[in-house]
Amino acid sequence: MQIRSFEEYKNAYELSIKEPENFWAKIAENFVWRKKWDKVLDWNFTEPKINWFINGKLNITENCIDRHLPAKANDIAFYFEENEIGRPVKKITYQELHDEVCKLANVLRSFGVTKGDRVCIYLPMIPEAVYSLLACARIGAVHSVVFGGFSAQSIRDRINDSSCKVVLTSDGAYRGNKQIPMKATVDEALKDCPSVEKVLVFKRTGEKVNMQSNRDLEWDIEINKQRSECEPEIMDSEDPLFILYTSGSTGKPKGVVHSCGGYMVYCCYSFINVFQYEPEQIYWCTADVGWITGHSYITYGPLLAGASSVIFEGIPSYPDAGRFWNIVDKLKVNIFYTAPTAIRSLEAAGLDFVKPYNLSSLKVLGSVGEPINEEAWQWYHKNIGKEKCPIVDTWWQTETGGILISPLANITKTKPSFATLPLPGVQPVLVDDKGKLIEGNGVEGNLCIKFPWPSIIRTTYGDHERCRQTYFATYHNLYFTGDGCKRDEEGYYRITGRVDDVINVSGHRIGTAEVESAINEHADVVESAVVGYPHDIKGQGIYAYCIVPKTTKSQDELRKEILNCVNKIIGPIARPDKIQIVSGLPKTRSGKIMRRILRKVAEGETKNLGDVSTLLDPLVVEEIVKGRL
Numbered sequence: 197m198q199i200r201s202f203e204e205y206k207n208a209y210e211l212s213i214k215e216p217e218n219f220w221a222k223i224a225e226n227f228v229w230r231k232k233w234d235k236v237l238d239w240n241f242t243e244p245k246i247n248w249f250i251n252g253k254l255n256i257t258e259n260c261i262d263r264h265l266p267a268k269a270n271d272i273a274f275y276f277e278e279n280e281i282g283r284p285v286k287k288i289t290y291q292e293l294h295d296e297v298c299k300l301a302n303v304l305r306s307f308g309v310t311k312g313d314r315v316c317i318y319l320p321m322i323p324e325a326v327y328s329l330l331a332c333a334r335i336g337a338v339h340s341v342v343f344g345g346f347s348a349q350s351i352r353d354r355i356n357d358s359s360c361k362v363v364l365t366s367d368g369a370y371r372g373n374k375q376i377p378m379k380a381t382v383d384e385a386l387k388d389c390p391s392v393e394k395v396l397v398f399k400r401t402g403e404k405v406n407m408q409s410n411r412d413l414e415w416d417i418e419i420n421k422q423r424s425e426c427e428p429e430i431m432d433s434e435d436p437l438f439i440l441y442t443s444g445s446t447g448k449p450k451g452v453v454h455s456c457g458g459y460m461v462y463c464c465y466s467f468i469n470v471f472q473y474e475p476e477q478i479y480w481c482t483a484d485v486g487w488i489t490g491h492s493y494i495t496y497g498p499l500l501a502g503a504s505s506v507i508f509e510g511i512p513s514y515p516d517a518g519r520f521w522n523i524v525d526k527l528k529v530n531i532f533y534t535a536p537t538a539i540r541s542l543e544a545a546g547l548d549f550v551k552p553y554n555l556s557s558l559k560v561l562g563s564v565g566e567p568i569n570e571e572a573w574q575w576y577h578k579n580i581g582k583e584k585c586p587i588v589d590t591w592w593q594t595e596t597g598g599i600l601i602s603p604l605a606n607i608t609k610t611k612p613s614f615a616t617l618p619l620p621g622v623q624p625v626l627v628d629d630k631g632k633l634i635e636g637n638g639v640e641g642n643l644c645i646k647f648p649w650p651s652i653i654r655t656t657y658g659d660h661e662r663c664r665q666t667y668f669a670t671y672h673n674l675y676f677t678g679d680g681c682k683r684d685e686e687g688y689y690r691i692t693g694r695v696d697d698v699i700n701v702s703g704h705r706i707g708t709a710e711v712e713s714a715i716n717e718h719a720d721v722v723e724s725a726v727v728g729y730p731h732d733i734k735g736q737g738i739y740a741y742c743i744v745p746k747t748t749k750s751q752d753e754l755r756k757e758i759l760n761c762v763n764k765i766i767g768p769i770a771r772p773d774k775i776q777i778v779s780g781l782p783k784t785r786s787g788k789i790m791r792r793i794l795r796k797v798a799e800g801e802t803k804n805l806g807d808v809s810t811l812l813d814p815l816v817v818e819e820i821v822k823g824r825l
């Protein structure tokens with residue numbers, strides 16, 4: 197399964213294109229299947245229908261845990277570093293992981309959760325979050341994790357969209373010097389969630405919470421009633437494993453659905469190859485399980501590979517900007533995987549926060565979530581990797597399930613800000629806006645993938661048509677990523693960012709339409725338009741233009757209220773950085789907002805705004821330029 201040289205990479209790549217079924221069958225043979233598949237792949241991108249390892253039977257947790265026990269029962273699966281500095285690290289062996297996951301799976305079964313039922317997970321970054329995903333997978337329940345930065349209303353929408361039966365949460369969360377309520381937020385969400393029967397509450401902060409009788413139960417009490425053995429549910433390759441909601445250019449977030457077999461195979465294969473993980477190494481991905489990175493490269497990938505990894509509860513800036521490096525030193529981390537936004541903020545804090553720590557254990561550095569600018573790349577390379585660690589700039593998406601374009605550590609020659617080359621089995625193409633293939637090198641276009649890989653999105657929960665529309669209808673017979681991309685003279689790929697109305701704030705995907713509709717909930721706002729603009733630390737910031745024709749409030753008051761609206765409807769992660777009150781928006785005669793102009797103004801451009809001749813009222817632009825923030 198592991199590629200060891202560039203030569204081997206090229207051979208594997210070639211084989212994966214010529215004989216994809218043989219290629220993936222060979223890799224899939226490394227896993228425990230209760231029944232082998234009859235056929236490797238059946239697909240079309242028109243419906244779309246994508247089936248991998250057809251009629252294969254498995255349980256992913258058996259592959260993540262049980263199969264490692266004979267050799268690794270006492271090896272560390274996770275090191276847990278708490279939010280508070282100076283605490284001893286908590287070690288969780290594979291045997292302990294097995295026992296905890298089984299007990300929790302049995303609790304879920306005792307609640308009447310069975311194969312196919314949906315379970316919502318809203319937890320801080322603690323080992324119980326990882327146990328929760330695995331406990332669901334153990335019994336064939338479909339997990340739907342909601343990131344802790346989302347509001348009660350967002351939780352409610354997600355729970356209702358997939359009618360979750362159970363919610364797994366905690367009393368509160370520690371995040372830096374803040375204590376954040378979790379259960380209270382869930383209570384608020386559940387005021388209108390008829391499908392929810394039980395809520396299991398983990399005690400983390402010890403804060404007082406309301407417990408509704410017959411619905412809410414204490415984690416420890418329930419766990420202690422259960423045995424630490426739990427027969428895994430036998431799943432079909434194409435049974436859903438999880439739903440994860442993600443934002444797009446229109447409407448409410450979509451529930452991206454991944455299935456068991458293909459996801460397992462690709463997750464493990466990509467983890468081992470991109471990071472070149474070697475037994476005994478310590479791996480740390482700083483993501484949150486609320487995002488796809490936390491699913492694929494904190495939970496499933498590393499466990500499938502039998503790795504030892506770090507779970508960190510806190511944030512990079514607490515108690516100071518040296519925290520990441522303190523942990524790397526303390527735990528002798530070998531592979532470190534984080535987001536460009538974190539790198540930029542730690543760079544801004546200065547080298548005094550890096551110098552005290554011994555980072556010589558580091559062998560490989562990773563980046564994910566957004567384009568990494570050259571300056572951040574160089575800083576990371578020089579000051580963290582001491583110019584001896586390759587940086588794997590990993591491009592992928594919630595919908596792709598795993599890393600698609602990335603260097604393989606120490607194998608692929610890296611190039612700052614390039615995700616470099618596709619993994620075996622991945623066939624990227626660039627197309628122009630009409631869908632015409634752009635061939636050759638030294639070109640730029642919309643990034644599509646023309647052949648399925650095992651962990652490709654299967655559907656969007658409850659609405660297959662939306663999946664087709666969003667990803668497979670833009671360009672015939674291609675999966676469309678929504679990203680723009682360059683292919684340089686060497687054939688290396690460089691992702692330039694979204695070409696749709698999605699903004700990437702600190703690596704978090706936010707739909708401008710969603711923010712607009714949250715802002716429009718404010719009684720005095722009649723219309724708004726939201727765009728992204730370059731932000732030194734976050735990558736992109738959120739710039740909102742709001743029309744507020746009649747109001748008795750001051751601009752400051754309005755801004756505060758608009759922020760509260762977004763906070764309440766989506767959550768703090770979607771709060772605009774800038775809010776400009778305007779009297780009109782630049783529209784074409786057919787009523788379309790010209791976002792191109794708004795983006796330019798938000799970027800700070802005041803003169804070359806392009807063609808404004810189709811505008812209904814060109815004076816609007818003058819006003820906007822004058823009032824820009």
Ligand code: 7RM
Pocket residue numbers: 442487488489563564565566567568589590591592593594595615677678679691692693694700703704705
């Ligand atoms: C893993 C994740 C996906 C979007 C994607 C891109 C952007 C992610 C990179 C990147 C440039 C990268 N999933 N993106 N990784 N852009 N270089 N290495 O982030 O679904 O939350 O976001 O993120 O725009 O489409 S995600």
